[in-house]
Amino acid sequence: MELFLDRFGHSTWLPFSVIAARLLAAAIFGALVGAEREWRDRPAGLRTHILICVAAAAIAILAVEITHLDDFGGQEIRIDPLRLVEATTAGVAFLAAGLIFFTRGEVHGLTTGAGMWLAGAIGLAVGLGFWQIAALATILALVVLGLLQAVLKTEKRPNSTDHEEQ
Numbered sequence: 001m002e003l004f005l006d007r008f009g010h011s012t013w014l015p016f017s018v019i020a021a022r023l024l025a026a027a028i029f030g031a032l033v034g035a036e037r038e039w040r041d042r043p044a045g046l047r048t049h050i051l052i053c054v055a056a057a058a059i060a061i062l063a064v065e066i067t068h069l070d071d072f073g074g075q076e077i078r079i080d081p082l083r084l085v086e087a088t089t090a091g092v093a094f095l096a097a098g099l100i101f102f103t104r105g106e107v108h109g110l111t112t113g114a115g116m117w118l119a120g121a122i123g124l125a126v127g128l129g130f131w132q133i134a135a136l137a138t139i140l141a142l143v144v145l146g147l148l149q150a151v152l153k154t155e156k157r158p159n160s161t162d163h164e165e166q
Contacts, residue, residue, distance in 0.1 A: 013068035026057035026126040029138045053123035060127025092120035
């Protein structure tokens with residue numbers, strides 16, 4: 001039985017508490033970005049951004065863990081954790097592209113797609129232990145999505161009023 005358990009799974013290089021904290025932080029950061037999209041009633045909201053961020057964090061954690069496995073220590077096997085990062089960004093970009101559409105001369109879903117892509121990057125940062133980068137990226141996302149939206153709306157109002165007066 002012990003042989004089965006030894007072969008069934010590996011103990012992790014990172015302490016489980018660190019893994020749990022990173023996944024939880026990814027969920028929180030993803031929720032912050034997703035909440036703004038949810039509040040604006042966009043197609044990819046809270047749950048989508050949380051899942052993307054947590055998935056990216058899990059993949060990043062796996063990349064760290066894989067590089068520390070003895071199973072992959074031989075010269076015949078080369079581990080490149082950046083391939084997981086590339087695959088993650090490509091996968092999230094594929095999901096985001098599914099939201100973007102063009103109708104009546106206007107592009108829709110571009111900001112939400114970019115937010116999803118950023119959620120993936122935030123998840124990768126948290127999963128690799130760079131929570132400071134993830135936190136700053138989350139704050140910047142909220143500033144861009146929230147504050148700049150308000151600025152753009154106020155800029156459009158005077159132009160439309162001036163146009164109506166003429």
